[in-house]
Amino acid sequence: MQKFTTFSAVVAPLRRSNVDTDQIIPAFYLKRITKTGFEDALFASWRNDPDFVLNQPAYKNAEVLIAGPDFGTGSSREHAVWALRDYGFKAVLSAKFADIFRGNAGKQGLVAGQITEADTEALWAAIEANPGVSITIDLEAKTASIGALVVPFEIDEYTRWRLIEGLDDIGLTLRDEQSITDFEAKRESWRPKTLPARP
Amino acid sequence: MLTNPLTLAEKVWNDHLVVKGQDGAPDLLYIDLHLVHEVTSPQAFDGLRMAGRKVRRPDLTIATEDHNTPTLDIDKPIADVTSRTQIEALRKNAAEFGIRIHSLGDIEQGIVHVVGPQLGLTMPGITVVCGDSHTSTHGAFGALAMGIGTSEVEHVLATQTLPLTPFKTMAINVDGHLRPGVTAKDIILAVIAKIGTGGGQGYVLEYRGSAIEALSIEARMTICNMSIEAGARAGMVAPDEKTFEYLLGRPHSPQGAHWDAAVAYWRTLPTDAGAKFDAEVFLDANTLDPFVTWGTNPGQGVSLNDRVPDPETISDPNERAAAERALEYMDLRAGTKLKDIKVDTVFLGSCTNSRIEDLRAAAEIIKGQTKADGLRMLVVPGSARVRLQAEAEGLDQIFKDFGAEWRFAGCSMCLGMNPDQLAPGERAASTSNRNFEGRQGKGARTHLVSPLVAAATAIRGTLSAPADLIADAEAN
Numbered sequence: 001m002q003k004f005t006t007f008s009a010v011v012a013p014l015r016r017s018n019v020d021t022d023q024i025i026p027a028f029y030l031k032r033i034t035k036t037g038f039e040d041a042l043f044a045s046w047r048n049d050p051d052f053v054l055n056q057p058a059y060k061n062a063e064v065l066i067a068g069p070d071f072g073t074g075s076s077r078e079h080a081v082w083a084l085r086d087y088g089f090k091a092v093l094s095a096k097f098a099d100i101f102r103g104n105a106g107k108q109g110l111v112a113g114q115i116t117e118a119d120t121e122a123l124w125a126a127i128e129a130n131p132g133v134s135i136t137i138d139l140e141a142k143t144a145s146i147g148a149l150v151v152p153f154e155i156d157e158y159t160r161w162r163l164i165e166g167l168d169d170i171g172l173t174l175r176d177e178q179s180i181t182d183f184e185a186k187r188e189s190w191r192p193k194t195l196p197a198r199p
Numbered sequence: 200m201l202t203n204p205l206t207l208a209e210k211v212w213n214d215h216l217v218v219k220g221q222d223g224a225p226d227l228l229y230i231d232l233h234l235v236h237e238v239t240s241p242q243a244f245d246g247l248r249m250a251g252r253k254v255r256r257p258d259l260t261i262a263t264e265d266h267n268t269p270t271l272d273i274d275k276p277i278a279d280v281t282s283r284t285q286i287e288a289l290r291k292n293a294a295e296f297g298i299r300i301h302s303l304g305d306i307e308q309g310i311v312h313v314v315g316p317q318l319g320l321t322m323p324g325i326t327v328v329c330g331d332s333h334t335s336t337h338g339a340f341g342a343l344a345m346g347i348g349t350s351e352v353e354h355v356l357a358t359q360t361l362p363l364t365p366f367k368t369m370a371i372n373v374d375g376h377l378r379p380g381v382t383a384k385d386i387i388l389a390v391i392a393k394i395g396t397g398g399g400q401g402y403v404l405e406y407r408g409s410a411i412e413a414l415s416i417e418a419r420m421t422i423c424n425m426s427i428e429a430g431a432r433a434g435m436v437a438p439d440e441k442t443f444e445y446l447l448g449r450p451h452s453p454q455g456a457h458w459d460a461a462v463a464y465w466r467t468l469p470t471d472a473g474a475k476f477d478a479e480v481f482l483d484a485n486t487l488d489p490f491v492t493w494g495t496n497p498g499q500g501v502s503l504n505d506r507v508p509d510p511e512t513i514s515d516p517n518e519r520a521a522a523e524r525a526l527e528y529m530d531l532r533a534g535t536k537l538k539d540i541k542v543d544t545v546f547l548g549s550c551t552n553s554r555i556e557d558l559r560a561a562a563e564i565i566k567g568q569t570k571a572d573g574l575r576m577l578v579v580p581g582s583a584r585v586r587l588q589a590e591a592e593g594l595d596q597i598f599k600d601f602g603a604e605w606r607f608a609g610c611s612m613c614l615g616m617n618p619d620q621l622a623p624g625e626r627a628a629s630t631s632n633r634n635f636e637g638r639q640g641k642g643a644r645t646h647l648v649s650p651l652v653a654a655a656t657a658i659r660g661t662l663s664a665p666a667d668l669i670a671d672a673e674a675n
Contacts, residue, residue: 017517018521020635027616027638031238032285033288035246045636045637068517069517073430075331075332077238077239078330100427103351157223158223170353170354172362173357179217188461190453190461191231192451193259194232194261195257195258197299
C-alpha cells in the first residue's frame, strides 16, 4: 500500500444521504474476479443522468468526494471501495459512514474521513460557489481545506497510522503468529469443524 | 470472586481475544467459522497466491455457491459467461487451497446463511465471518457473526483472525405477544424504521424480551439477518433451550461428551443481570402491525395499515430529501394507502425469509386460493435441503397449483445477480432485505414484506395482510 500524507485535488459534492453500496456499484459488476478495472462501474446507474455531478466538466478530475450522511450502507462489497479508487478517488468525507465500508476503505488506502453535517454544508457551499476548486486533505493534521475554509475530520488513529506508514494488515497480524498458535492450542474441542465433512 | 457483569456480546468477544490491542490498535480476535461464496472471495484467493500464503485453517472454512447461481436448469452449464467464470474460480480456489465446497447440484448447496445453521456449524458462543453483510443472521444462535470485506476475507484465510475495534452494545427490548399475522420480519422492519439505517452504527445489537424468547430459531435468524440494515456490526439473541434443541443431532453439532461440555458453556453466555448496555431501545410487540417499506432504504417503513408518508412532515433535511427522492423513484404519492399499491411480482426467498418455516407460512395462506391476475410469484428455497423438505411436505405442489414458480436454491431476486430480476418500473413485494434503488433490477421498485404479507399480496394483487383475506371472505 502506498504511503499517504497530504495531497490537493479537485473535489466533488455529492448531495445525497444514504448512498448505499448498491448505488456505488450495482451487483451486475460484482461478477468480475479481478481487483481492478472497476472505474466504469462507479455510480453506474446515476452516471446515465447527464446532470449527475460526476458528469459535469468541472468535476471531471475529482479525487475527493463530499457526501451526505450514511455513506456506504448495505452490502459488504469491497468493490465499492475499488470502484471509487479506480475512478480516481483518494478520499471521501461524510458525516457518517457504514462500518463495513469504512473498514474496507482503510484496507485499500481510501481515506474515509468523518466531518460534521454543518461542515458538510459549508464544504458543499464552497465547492458550488467555485466548481472545480481544489481541496487539500492533510492526514497528519486531519484537516480538509478549501482556501481559507479549514475543516477537521475524524479517522481512527490506527487506520491513520497504517495509511501514513503504508502498512499491510496481514503482515502486521503475522507478527503475532505465536499468539495465534497458542490460542489454537487451548481452543475447546466442541467448536465447529468443517472437515472432515459429516453426512 | 466478584466478576464484572457482562453482556452476551462482550463474553463472546473476550473468549476470542488473541491479542489485546495496545495504544489504540484494534484487538485481534480468533475466528471459529469462515463462510465463503463466489462473489467476494476471488480477489482474496488471488491475494494469497501473490503473497505465497496458504489458508491457515481449511477445517474452519466452508464454501458454497449462492449469489450468482441460476435457479432454473441447474443441471446445464451456467449460460452467463461472467457468472460461470466466477463460479469456476471458486471451485478452482477451493480445490487449490483444500476448502470444502458445496457446488450447484450438491445436496448441501444453498444460501451461505441457510447452509451454516442447517449443517450445525453455526452454534452459540462462536465467532463467524463471511464476505457478506447478512452474516449477522448467525447471531440468532448467540454467535458473534459479522459481515466483512474482501481484504478481511483474505486476512481470515491467511491468519484465522481479524483485527477488530471494540463495539458498543445496544439492547433491543421487544416485550409482549405478537398478534396473528405479525411476524419476526415485522419486528425487525419496525426496529429499523425506529432507529434508522445508521442507528446501529458501531453497535452489536442484542434482541431481548418475551417476544424474542417466544420466537423460533428460524424467526430469530430473520431478525438478526437484518441487523446490518440498521447499520449494526452484528445482532445477537441469547441461546436458550430452543437453540440447543435446534442444534441437537445436526451433522456438525458437538456429540457425546463434547455436546455436554458445549451446552454447559453455552448456558453461561446470556447477558448477566446488572450488565449495562450502552443504549436501549424498546418496542411493544402487542401493538405491532404487519410492516412494509414504502421507500428506497429499509428504514423507510410503516404499518401496512398506514399511508405513504408526506416528506413535508419530516423535520431532518437529509431524511426529507431522501424521502422525496424515494417517492419519485418508487412512483408513489404521499397519502396513498399502502394497501392500495398494486404489485407486479411477489418474491418469496433470500437469506431473510427462505427457510422451511417461511415456506410453510406462505403456503398455508395461499393453499386453495387463486393468484391475482397477471401477477408473477417466484418461490426460491434457501437451500437444496429446504427445497427437498418442502417437496416432502407437498408445499411445492401448493405453490405450483397457485401459479407460482418453484425454483432451485440461491440468492436469486434478492439482488438479481442471476437472471432472476425485475424489469424497469416493475413493482415487487419481496421477503428479502433491501429495497435500494435498482437492487432487484434496474429501475425496479421493491417493497419489503414478511412471507405472510407476500402470500396475501399474491392473492389480492395489492399490498395485503392475511387479515384482509378473512375480511374478503366475510364480505362475500
